[in-house]
Amino acid sequence: MAISVWRCSLTRVRAMWLNKRCLSLYNSSHGFNETEIKEKLANFPGGSVDLTKGANGIAELCVNNSSRMNAFTGTMMIQLEEQMSELESWQDGKGLIVYGAGNTFCSGSDLKAVKAISSPQEGIMMCMFMQNTLTRLQRLPLISVALVQGKALGGGSELCTACDFRLMAPESEIRFVHKQMGLVPGWGGAARLIHLIGSRNAFKLLSSTAKVDPEYALKIGLADEVLNCVDDRSLEEAHKWLSTYTKGSPAVNRALKKVILSGREQKLEDALRTEKDIFGTVWGGPANLEALSKAAKHK
Numbered sequence: 001m002a003i004s005v006w007r008c009s010l011t012r013v014r015a016m017w018l019n020k021r022c023l024s025l026y027n028s029s030h031g032f033n034e035t036e037i038k039e040k041l042a043n044f045p046g047g048s049v050d051l052t053k054g055a056n057g058i059a060e061l062c063v064n065n066s067s068r069m070n071a072f073t074g075t076m077m078i079q080l081e082e083q084m085s086e087l088e089s090w091q092d093g094k095g096l097i098v099y100g101a102g103n104t105f106c107s108g109s110d111l112k113a114v115k116a117i118s119s120p121q122e123g124i125m126m127c128m129f130m131q132n133t134l135t136r137l138q139r140l141p142l143i144s145v146a147l148v149q150g151k152a153l154g155g156g157s158e159l160c161t162a163c164d165f166r167l168m169a170p171e172s173e174i175r176f177v178h179k180q181m182g183l184v185p186g187w188g189g190a191a192r193l194i195h196l197i198g199s200r201n202a203f204k205l206l207s208s209t210a211k212v213d214p215e216y217a218l219k220i221g222l223a224d225e226v227l228n229c230v231d232d233r234s235l236e237e238a239h240k241w242l243s244t245y246t247k248g249s250p251a252v253n254r255a256l257k258k259v260i261l262s263g264r265e266q267k268l269e270d271a272l273r274t275e276k277d278i279f280g281t282v283w284g285g286p287a288n289l290e291a292l293s294k295a296a297k298h299k
């Protein structure tokens with residue numbers, strides 16, 4: 001009995017490890033040493049990244065370092081990565097809301113930590129670590145939405161581009177300030193921004209470091225909705241907005257996200273084949289059989 005439990009958990013750990021390797025961009029073959037960068041990041045503590053998984057299949061991920069406008073310390077970067085593993089294996093999950101504590105979103109990486117990680121080699125390691133994590137966020141089998149209140153700056157603006165959708169509260173702003181810091185985005189924000197708003201608009205935002213307010217974000221397709229509320233009520237509003245898209249069973253929602261991801265990331269022929277495979281996982285499944293038994297009419 002004990003041996004079979006041990007074997008089972010070993011298989012689960014191995015599956016999680018393989019899953020993570022598949023979903024990430026960089027591994028040891030790219031010169032990436034995750035253990036080394038995690039040891040380095042652990043030297044910069046403070047704040048937390050808190051995950052709450054709701055019984056309705058919607059999780060909330062809170063970037064929480066309010067005395068520093070929710071800047072990412074080293075330990076928060078590690079926690080964000082760990083929360084991705086938790087969400088990847090959440091079979092009942094359908095949606096995710098990413099938001100910041102204390103009515104602001106996130107002011108990027110903690111400048112105190114960044115100063116201490118100033119060699120290009122270490123910078124690249126941190127960049128690979130965060131690209132891996134944000135790529136895993138983007139590839140979660142959940143519909144993800146960033147709730148931007150207050151400011152999303154630097155790495156914070158990059159974080160919000162890793163979600164499927166962005167909701168902006170009144171008076172909020174998204175700002176790619178990297179150029180003013182003598183940098184370019186490094187957490188994958190430039191590549192994702194181009195996909196979202198096209199290279200001309202992305203070029204303008206990155207080179208001007210302009211503040212993007214909710215109305216302009218909506219106009220260029222960076223935001224999906226401008227909310228009416230601020231404070232705690234905006235989280236409620238975000239739940240309501242997301243619920244329009246997460247109706248139905250977790251299995252169908254997750255399958256839907258997978259076909260969107262393959263269409264987004266793969267060549268057309270490969271995406272079509274993936275779509276066929278995913279279709280096979282829901283055809284004749286419980287949700288499909290239930291809908292057929294009701295002889296649904298879509299009036």
Ligand SMILES: CC[C@H](C(=O)O)C(=O)SCCNC(=O)CCNC(=O)[C@H](O)C(C)(C)COP(=O)(O)OP(=O)(O)OC[C@H]1O[C@@H](n2cnc3c(N)ncnc32)[C@H](O)[C@@H]1OP(=O)(O)O
Nearest residue numbers: 067068069071107108109110111112114153154155186187
């Ligand atoms: C690839 C990502 C990229 C990288 O790491 O390579 C980055 O993300 S670089 C970081 C980009 N972010 C910034 O440069 C933000 C700098 N901060 C500001 O511009 C302002 O603080 C602002 C606009 C976020 C807020 O201004 P406001 O006047 O409303 O508040 P305070 O300035 O008084 O801020 C309160 C408190 O928070 C500390 N703070 C804010 N941001 C950071 C940060 N990124 N790292 C560390 N600490 C931060 C700020 O210093 C204040 O603390 P205090 O002890 O009172 O000085």
